[in-house]
Amino acid sequence: MRIGELSRRTGVPVPTIKYYLREGLLPAGELTSPNQASYGDAHERRLRLVRALLEVGGLSVAAIGEVLAAVDEGDGPVHDLLGAAATRLVPEYGGGGGAVSGGDGDGDGDASAGGSAGGGAADAETVLARERVARLIEERGWRIASGNKAAEALVAALASLRRVGHGGFVELLDDYAEAAERVGRIDLDYVARRVAREDLVESVVVGTVLGDAVFAALRRMAQVDASARTFGKEASDV
């Protein structure tokens, strides 16, 4: 099909499709003349995946490029392939505060004010959090490396909870891990049913990114329900 038809089928404007082509998120079409390319079902499917990762997954164009590279890498043992895809889907938390500088008209260049939040050596909260995560991995017998990126993201989140005076939340870790283990098993059962290798990694990407969105929404719904029960509301308007 031509690019206009691809646009019509997916609802993605032609200039946006051209942008994805330039950024390498979509493979080039087959040239049918010097100025005309033809696109197939694989392009349509890939385009829908890009939109889902952007709109529901909230990933950046750069992050999507990396994730799709993992989907397209066709070799290596299945477990390594899954690990590579899952690991690239870990959000980059904490540290340099880049998200702040963007909106800060005064600039962030005050060298004298650098401190524990600015990176560098690990602070006390990070050391404690790292110990806690290592113990969790050991107690649950999880077969993951201690330097795993998701484990590092967990360390950052736990350290942050302590810093804001909610260290007590860390007590919930075992219960959270129990629920996460259940969800992780459900996820892998779904993935393992896939036959084709490309399908399998794509399932990990979709399931991980969109699965986060699904679970976060369900958790908020369950919270509202639990709150209604605890505080004795019959029906809720929130």
Next chain:
Amino acid sequence: MRIGELSRRTGVPVPTIKYYLREGLLPAGELTSPNQASYGDAHERRLRLVRALLEVGGLSVAAIGEVLAAVDEGDGPVHDLLGAAATRLVPEYGGGGGAVSGGDGDGDGDASAGGSAGGGAADAETVLARERVARLIEERGWRIASGNKAAEALVAALASLRRVGHGGFVELLDDYAEAAERVGRIDLDYVARRVAREDLVESVVVGTVLGDAVFAALRRMAQVDASARTFGKEASDV
């Protein structure tokens, strides 16, 4: 304390603190002279909360402003207060594709290419997803309104899964809901232990935003472990 001391204690640069003051994320200090303000423990705590929501929660400055407004609203029944805070923490998914336009040098103004992804009337996937979510709420007996923002986010995520050819993932919804219900109960038990009202809403904010990060990290760790077991790896390097 002076602003320099507040900066030293929290590791947040002085210009960044001034930016938060201008944006209303931090209440003004007490003026001790026309050019000098004094800050207390409440400022320090609030500043750490702002950093945590930015760095670990990944919220924007505008979103943090809204969330803090919910924390500071001191009246109304507890359940409504919790609902207001939780609801403002739902990411805005799907629809207009604003995340795309930002990186699109060609502009998104191709009116002829507008389609199902561009908003407007609900497409078939959205209709199906909405029915599924309504059934889920009914079957689980969750006391939440059908127009709840988290429920709408769930509808968007499920519709997106169908659009990318992973409608099968929807079959996992009941298992996900089971795990989410468990986590939601854990969350509320934690919150209900708080005595002070401001503490309570702050707990919801912290627990919801940072709890998402904690759970997402644990889920990826559990996936790597499940993959190692399924595909027969003894130890993993991912």
